[in-house]
Amino acid sequence: MESEIGSKTDGSATASKRSDQVENIKIGYVGGGSRGWAYTLINDLAQCPTISGKVVLYDRVFDSAKRNERFGNWVQEREGAVGDWEYEAVEERDRALDGADFVILSTQDPPPETMAHEIDIPAEYGIHQSVGDTVGPGGTVRAMRTIPVYRDIAAAVREHCPDAWVVNYTNPMTVCVRTLYEEFPDINAIGCCHEVFHTQEHLAELVGKYRDTDQPSRKEIDANVKGINHFTWIDEASWRGEDLHPLIERHLEEEIRDRSFEPGSLDGESYFVDNELVTYELYERFGTFPAAGDRHLAEFVPWFLTPDDETEIQRWGIRLTPSEYRIDRQEDALSKFHDPMNGEEEFEFFDSGEELVEIMHALLGFEALKTNLNLPNRGQVSNLPSNAVVETNALFTDDSVTPLASGELPAQVHNLVSTHVENQETLIEAGFSGDLDLAFRAFLNDPLVSIPMTEARAMFDDLVNAVRPYLEDHWDFENASAVR
Structure with a gap:
């Protein structure tokens, strides 16, 4: 290899591409x-x-x-x-x-x-x-x-x-x-x-939301990936040469800051629900964008899954499975x-x-x-x-x-x-x-x-x-x- x-x-x-x-x-x-x-x-x-x-x-x-x-x-x-x-x-x-x-x-x-x-x-x-x-x-x-x-x-x-x-x-x-x-x-x-695919899809959604264009394919999102599985990070992300960090910042201000959940409010949702609160909290605190779902990210750090009352975990927009x-x-x-x-x-x-x-x-x-x-x-x-x-x-x-x-x-x-x-x-x-x-x-x-x-x-x-x-x-x- x-x-x-x-x-x-x-x-x-x-090299030339195979055609047969x-x-x-x-x-x-x-x-x-x-x-x-x-x-x-x-x-x-x-x-x-x-x-x-x-x-x-x-x-x-x-x-x-x-x-x-x-x-x-x-x-x-x-x-x-x-x-x-x-x-x-x-x-x-x-x-x-x-x-x-x-x-x-x-x-x-x-x-x-x-x-x-x-x-x-x-x-x-x-x-x-x-x-x-x-x-x-x-x-x-x-x-x-x-x-x-x-x-x-x-x-x-x-x-x-x-x-x-x-x-x-x-x-x-x-x-x-x-x-x-x-x-x-x-x-x-x-x-x-x-997991990184889903992050690319999220960034593609931001392009469709905040730019006057149809949502592109995730494959159009170029991201520099680094870390370990389920705890991967992106420090560079672009679409057609455009740096996507301003869109991330805008989404943080206009959408994520207003999201909140009370214990029990997600009981009817899928166990795989992901409201991106963990992702954006880590991004805001550490300045690098996490490239995995919130359910995975939350397990790598001690801050999201350790309340005395487990129902409090829903405040972060996720459910326990x-x-x-x-x-x-x-x-x-x-x-x-x-x-x-x-x-x-x-x-x-x-x-x-x-x-x-x-x-x-x-x-x-x-x-x-x-x-x-x-x-x-x-x-x-x-x-x-x-x-x-x-x-x-x-x-x-x-x-x-x-x-x-x-x-x-x-x-x-x-x-x-x-x-x-x-x-x-x-x-x-x-x-x-x-x-x-x-x-x-x-x-x-x-x-x-x-x-x-x-x-x-x-x-x-x-x-x-x-x-x-x-x-x-x-x-x-x-x-x-x-x-x-």
Whole structure:
């Protein structure tokens, strides 16, 4: 994989573009029983006329992969499906990976009850999490569960398809990608997240609102991205060469300052409601624009999720996601597969807004692509540690990805981000050695763990024991002092 750092202004490839069709591409999908990303991939590939091949679906729950096989092949028969793809579910991961050109990872190996524990137990100690999959006490324990799984995946890629491009969608994104590289340094892995897309869409909305023009596509918004996944920042943003910071300031004054919510006022809203109050508060205090949704941003700092009364959190325009929803939505998501095939609902192709097909296009030598992604730091964020996984822009060209230099994080933003970088690096070290006490060090250092030491230790103990079946084969419980 190309690893040199390009300029943040790089945006086009000098090599000639491919024009012929590419056939017989193999995609190995680990987590192929996915209810979310797989549905999107099936939709997007069916609308892609220039690449064709086979998607081999592996999931520990074979019936889930089999469902996606049926759905994928059914979609290929719909009117409007211009792609030529075959879907096959397999019971052995090796069969999905053998000779794969691309590997997609969107996994959730333990049942959703594990994430429920990681939300509910901290809440018993007065620590609330709006998502619970990246940082905070829940995100930390999720990382502890995930590191052994991703070590195993990386080793399998090394054995069966070492030259494949591996695209990860699983959270905690940073820890997943970092684990892949720690286990297999020569892996061609990238981490993709759409949070920055939403920020570009917001900035495009400001252009449409405050300029005498139709709202542009988010892809017309050029932004200098820097930070870590779900805690990414933008210090330069423009549309057709126009600096967008004056529009951000205007929106802050004319819209955001007048927004207010009382406890309970959002009870009827979606759990994913986002009123941008956290984003603009951080922007106003630190002078750099955050590029992730409020529900994610709030978990990286100690100021928004720590009131004595959890209903006060709604004052920031967000809702907590209850653990029951995490469990129930797994079943609710199945209807979008079954209902169209059963004739209960019409299937229509849609524009997903995701970029996996564009990434594949670029890596196969078609149109170059500049977008944000997660890669080990080779200097693209100059004041974060080498090899720590960071999120910046990168340029995809023929069988190559070049991360683009984004410069330094401003000093105070760096203070916020670097705590999490060091915690993530500590978790990687702990995960590879099985050291629970070292993992507790990262847990204790998380900004949301703002309770007395004795309570923090008890909470860690409760969390680890709640998901112990997914930890005990890889973590050293016998010699740990942090867990009873």
